[in-house]
């Protein structure tokens with residue numbers, strides 16, 4: 001049977017609508033709009049698109065966004081000074097520094113400079129640590145968005161064999177922590193994993209975030225597995241994921257498309273985090 005396609009755009013739209021209503025009610029109650037500062041360094045076309053989508057979402061639901069656009073030759077010191085200023089600004093609730101950063105700016109230093117309570121990306125070591133010890137606060141947007149998406153499927157995640165392919169700090173690792181929090185039995189795969197096919201084939205729930213087009217062959221998928229594809233790869237001007245979608249959809253019970261799957265959930269979760277950051281301040 002062909003898989004049910006998970007409509008991330010629709011699920012994200014419903015979340016955004018709820019957030020819009022809550023923000024609107026808070027304004028009636030005298031609370032100012034949440035405010036997100038977005039730092040974009042250089043002119044990476046993909047980053048420009050991502051940042052534009054985030055600002056459009058802010059505008060749609062009543063979050064104020066502040067753009068800090070910096071030249072690619074901005075010094076690391078200047079970036080850190082700007083972050084510190086935004087940390088001290090009581091009218092700013094969330095700070096997002098779009099990655100990738102230019103090679104001369106140390107991403108680790110920049111992330112650690114953001115106040116943990118304004119870290120709406122959920123990348124700060126304190127926020128990752130809180131997730132690891134089952135006390136999540138500001139959670140990494142993409143993995144948390146995936147969990148929100150899974151919750152709409154009305155399937156019991158407890159005890160599921162979940163395999164995560166890709167072990168990045170920003171996606172794969174927090175994804176595994178989120179799945180542990182849901183009481184899944186989690187297998188993590190990385191670029192050195194031996195016999196990836198067997199690890200994929202044992203997964204009732206497969207999450208792929210490797211950034212390699214068609215890395216996971218459709219025939220590897222376990223019958224009726226849930227397949228979440230976080231990869232975004234550009235091929236001949238078109239976006240494709242990390243999973244061989246056309247074959248995988250014939251084996252999976254549910255599958256996310258690329259585009260229109262996880263991507264919109266990341267943006268919606270960022271909006272939720274910005275509202276949460278305001279509540280934390």
Ligand code: GUN
Pocket residue numbers: 050096097098099100121141142266
């Ligand atoms: N670059 C690609 N995705 C993201 C994201 O979710 N947050 C940030 N800060 N940069 C990104």
